[in-house]
Amino acid sequence: MASMIVYHLKDIQYKAERAITPFHIFDLDREALAAYREPHTKDHFCLLFVKKGRLNLQVEDRRYTVNAPHICVIFPGQLSSKELLSDDFEGKLILFDEVLFCSDILKNELSIYNYNISVKLNHIELPEAETSEIEMLLEQVEKSYQDLTSIKKEQARFYIKIILLKLVEFVHTKWGNSQLSNENAKIYGKFLELLERHYKTERTVGWYAEKLQLSPKKLNEITRKIAGLTSIETIHARIMNEIKQLLLLSNYSHKEIAFELGFNSPAALNKFVRAKLDETPTNLQQQLAQMYKT
Numbered sequence: 001m002a003s004m005i006v007y008h009l010k011d012i013q014y015k016a017e018r019a020i021t022p023f024h025i026f027d028l029d030r031e032a033l034a035a036y037r038e039p040h041t042k043d044h045f046c047l048l049f050v051k052k053g054r055l056n057l058q059v060e061d062r063r064y065t066v067n068a069p070h071i072c073v074i075f076p077g078q079l080s081s082k083e084l085l086s087d088d089f090e091g092k093l094i095l096f097d098e099v100l101f102c103s104d105i106l107k108n109e110l111s112i113y114n115y116n117i118s119v120k121l122n123h124i125e126l127p128e129a130e131t132s133e134i135e136m137l138l139e140q141v142e143k144s145y146q147d148l149t150s151i152k153k154e155q156a157r158f159y160i161k162i163i164l165l166k167l168v169e170f171v172h173t174k175w176g177n178s179q180l181s182n183e184n185a186k187i188y189g190k191f192l193e194l195l196e197r198h199y200k201t202e203r204t205v206g207w208y209a210e211k212l213q214l215s216p217k218k219l220n221e222i223t224r225k226i227a228g229l230t231s232i233e234t235i236h237a238r239i240m241n242e243i244k245q246l247l248l249l250s251n252y253s254h255k256e257i258a259f260e261l262g263f264n265s266p267a268a269l270n271k272f273v274r275a276k277l278d279e280t281p282t283n284l285q286q287q288l289a290q291m292y293k294t
Contacts, residue, residue: 005040009095021153022099023160025145028091039081045096046074047163049138053089055082057123064123069131073121073167092138100160102168120171130170137163187212188226191219191234199238200262205231240276243269247285254281 013024026032028048033055048057054067059080066072068090074080076098126134137159144156173193194208202208208231209216220231227234239261246257258269273281 005038007035007040007042007044009042009044009097012095021148021156023094023096023156025092025094025142028089028093030085030087030089032093033082033085033089033091036080036082039079041077041079042074042095043076045076045098045101046072047094047096047160048072048074049092049094049134051090051092053086055086055089056084057082059122062119062122066123069126069135071124071126071134071167073124073164075118075121078118078122092142094138094141094160096160100157101164102161117168117171121167124167124171126170130166134163134166137166184222184226187214187219187222191223191231195235195238199235199242200260203235203239203262205235208235236272236276239272243273243281244284244288247281248288257281 009022009024013021039058048066048071050066050068050070050072052068054065057064057066057072057080059072059074059078064072141156141159141163144152144159148156173196190212191208194211198207205216205219209219212219214222216231223229223231223234229237242261243257246252246260250257252260254269255266258264258266261269263269263272270281273279273284277284279287
């Protein structure tokens with residue numbers, strides 16, 4: 001029995017790239033995709049942008065018909081194959097490592113966006129406006145990549161991260177009923193949509209349950225089953241995510257953050273952060289600055 005094909009980023013990169021950058025970019029046509037036709041896995045992420053034509057993509061047990069201008073993100077360890085390419089196929093492939101995927105941010109500051117993300121990103125059909133925006137960002141990535149100085153490398157890294165975060169945001173907000181496989185997942189998706197709009201003012205499970213025409217107990221059962229968190233833990237996680245974003249990225253004082261997020265005083269904000277993380281907002285802000293300093 002033949003062993004499974006596993007592609008390693010370090011073996012694909014040019015020798016000059018390996019020491020300076022965690023990504024690799026190249027144009028795709030039928031010939032360039034030949035190596036990816038058979039089932040294989042990778043130790044890195046793969047972003048495929050289809051510029052022209054179509055192909056059939058299989059990821060694990062899921063099959064997708066990928067037409068231009070669709071985007072696919074394949075995760076490390078996912079078994080995939082590219083089949084039945086059209087003769088006019090053209091695309092762009094970006095290979096990158098865990099750091100560029102913002103994994104730490106998704107697991108922590110943006111954890112609410114992380115639900116089922118490795119499936120949601122496998123096949124994305126963007127509206128025209130979003131597609132144009134992604135194409136412009138890809139052009140900037142490639143422009144930087146063609147002259148990979150230290151500065152251009154950092155520019156390319158940021159553009160790739162922006163692309164990925166835009167895709168994450170898109171699939172989070174647009175993961176509609178047509179793509180959710182069961183009723184509980186649909187309810188959970190609606191709960192997250194409501195939470196995104198109202199978390200600054202509505203903090204009770206009862207309010208969200210009423211909007212979803214459920215009992216609080218039923219909503220709690222669904223969120224625990226799908227995401228491993230209770231409903232109130234999900235609400236608090238969203239609030240904490242925003243607190244971290246404002247502490248890290250804004251010039252707001254702690255008082256301004258408190259009132260921005262619906263707390264009635266800085267003391268209430270302090271109490272909330274202490275209850276969740278056993279530390280003060282000041283200590284949290286210092287830790288975040290240290291974690292994400294450049």
